[in-house]
Amino acid sequence: MKIRRLPIEIIKEYKKLDTSSITDALDKQGIVGGLLGIKGVVNDTRACGQAFTVHYVPCGINKGTVGDFLDDVQEGDVVVIDNSGREYCTVWGDIMSQVAKEKRIAGTVIDGVCRDVKTIREIKYPIFTKGIYMMTGKDRVEADAINIPVGISGVKVCPGDLIVADENGVVCIPISSVKETLEIAKSIEATEVHIVNAVKGGKTLKEARAEMGYHTLQTKAID
Incomplete structure (x- = not known):
């Protein structure tokens, strides 16, 4: 079976992410x-x-x-x-x-x-x-x-x-979901950084999480 090759740029982007964010992104898609x-x-x-x-x-x-x-x-x-x-x-x-x-x-x-x-x-x-x-x-x-x-x-x-x-x-x-998963994972990591910065800026964790929709970041949307 011949392997379909992904662009090297995509693999480089994934190397910047951790597996936690990636699995959250997969959860968002029901994968x-x-x-x-x-x-x-x-x-x-x-x-x-x-x-x-x-x-x-x-x-x-x-x-x-x-x-x-x-x-x-x-x-x-x-x-x-x-x-x-x-x-x-x-x-x-x-x-x-x-x-x-x-x-x-x-x-x-x-x-x-x-x-x-x-x-x-x-x-x-x-x-x-x-x-x-x-x-x-x-x-x-x-x-x-x-x-x-x-x-x-x-x-x-x-x-x-x-x-x-x-x-x-x-x-x-899955190779068919690589691009979408990358974008979702990057968005999740950016959101988590924003939450930490908001707390450092004086907000409570509850406030920062609510503002950024933390509890549904990985929740699959209902069709």
């Missing part, structure tokens, strides 16, 4: 994008880029490989791995992290676990997972497809969707 339970492994790292998806299944009698898909990932993409939340084996470690860093891949998101975190933290590679465990995925799981729609924490992630990950977690923005 679920937060990937529950997936957290950063390395402090003070974030990732923003289009999704390159990888799907894993348990190995059968004939063992497949854990995948050499990194050769196909473009600079700036985020690798999104659907390992069905498996915690008994990993699909990412130090070799993958070092190669990804060399290729300027933006980061990795795994519905599952990773290992070799000492090296990952030393090179400050942005990786977001459901945990850490040392057992290899070799002979336990295999990559059976790349760049197909996958399920991450119950959210559909398609190739080319925009992934943003930071200290708060990971969010997926």
